[in-house]
Amino acid sequence: MRVAEVFGHVIGADAPIRLVAYDGSKSGPDDAEVALRIESPRALARLASAPGTLGLARAYVTGEIDVEGDLYTALSALADVTLNGVSKGDFARLLATVGPVWLKYRPAPPELEARPRGRLHSKFRDSQAISHHYDVSNRFYEWVLGPSMTYTCAAYPRPDATLEEAQEAKYDLVARKLALEPGMRLLDVGCGWGGMVRHAARTGVHALGVTLSRNQAEWAQEAIRREGLEEFAEVRHLDYRDVPETGFDAVSSIGLTEHIGKKQLGSYFRFLYGKLRPQGRLLNHCITQPHTVNKRKVDPFIGRYVFPDGQLESPGLLMTEMNDAGFEIRHEENLREHYALTLRDWGGNLEQHWDEAVAEVGIGRARVWRLYMAACRLGFELDNIQLHQMLGVKLGEHGASGMPLRGWRAEGVW
Missing domain, CATH: 3.40.50.150 (Vaccinia Virus protein VP39)
Incomplete structure (x- = not known):
């Protein structure tokens, strides 16, 4: 299964969003108002290391995933994934695709992530x-x-x-x-x-x-x-x-x-x-x-x-x-x-x-x-x-x- 097809299965066939991946694969309606572009295999490694909102966010912050059109509209189309995370079944499908990519890249978290030190709420x-x-x-x-x-x-x-x-x-x-x-x-x-x-x-x-x-x-x-x-x-x-x-x-x-x-x-x-x-x-x-x-x-x-x-x-x-x-x-x-x-x-x-x-x-x-x-x-x-x-x-x-x-x-x- 190619990358866009895997992601299309995760977000659902009825989602009003077009998916375009770095391997040339596409999914979703061609006339969709917004498109999610998976620019790099490193984005898949992000999702493998941190499924759900954190992995998606890391990929977006680094530009490994991008959005054509309004981001709010895109998130609305992805609401079930962005608010509730990826189901275990869907994550297993993703892992089968992205596991080898993660082993190859294993990207470190972006430097923008906060790591406060000391006792919590001191x-x-x-x-x-x-x-x-x-x-x-x-x-x-x-x-x-x-x-x-x-x-x-x-x-x-x-x-x-x-x-x-x-x-x-x-x-x-x-x-x-x-x-x-x-x-x-x-x-x-x-x-x-x-x-x-x-x-x-x-x-x-x-x-x-x-x-x-x-x-x-x-x-x-x-x-x-x-x-x-x-x-x-x-x-x-x-x-x-x-x-x-x-x-x-x-x-x-x-x-x-x-x-x-x-x-x-x-x-x-x-x-x-x-x-x-x-x-x-x-x-x-x-x-x-x-x-x-x-x-x-x-x-x-x-x-x-x-x-x-x-x-x-x-x-x-x-x-x-x-x-x-x-x-x-x-x-x-x-x-x-x-x-x-x-x-x-x-x-x-x-x-x-x-x-x-x-x-x-x-x-x-x-x-x-x-x-x-x-x-x-x-x-x-x-x-x-x-x-x-x-x-x-x-x-x-x-x-x-x-x-x-x-x-x-x-x-x-x-």
Whole structure:
């Protein structure tokens, strides 16, 4: 059986994708919108050494597999393989074809793969993991994320809203949930490039942000100076566990919990609880698994190339950990469709700046990002992953929450 025919059997005869292999073989409809090109026998060796998403990703990152047409469309056609891996039966067929190739080539993993050292979720190792993903290039992130420099799920007020409108709506939503008012104090942990910090500061809130990425902290501080917000805003290159101040009116955690680890969730929420005054609020915004997982499970491509040591938990577990840390849970919602739209727009930005991005970070890293954003967009659309916001309050004396009987400042939130 020739190479394209083997792959065609794996992805299924009805898949709307054309396969073209280096041995001249072809499979699939000639008029397919996208084509998967197997450029080298080394791609087969990748699949033999790491079946499923990791092998496919390694081959794509190195250019041993390429895609003609839109990558998201190709992944949609390959959804069963990319999201669920290759079945044992299909892998056996592949192995019969690629086994001799693997013995000949045995390619080493690409150098872009992260290999953090030290104890899992120690400060030293967490710093390495965060640096791998975020200390890439601020210029690169400006092209991908757009003017807001916001690297978390937006909240689209309308289907046709721009990415910038949606990111501003997200920050406004967080501010309303936290009931931020002028003169209050906000702690934003894992603050990124300081988007929430600057949003709060523009309304007279005293906001402190912390991040493990030096590049992010430097960019954020410059943005604060540029906007004349020094009186109200500060971003530090600091582990959230080293923040000395207490008595904050509110804490926002937007996209940090994914990096914490299951065993550390209790201490994480207890730490944030200790930073709040009585009746202070926590808004936790993070990616989750749709179902409870008993073992540490991260897509190997994401773990090696995108978020080293990342870990996704179920919304039920997160809510339990928040509750057990002392928070009263007051509101929760799933924004997964919004994250699919956010990734769509980030992917569009990358394509618009593709040549500049390649020149800035290299073709391998640019391909990592293209693949990661397209695959995650599909994951959110298919409910393979979700995005949840949970609002908790630290009760005061006699159970006083400080919450209104219904909703909060702004009509139509509940």
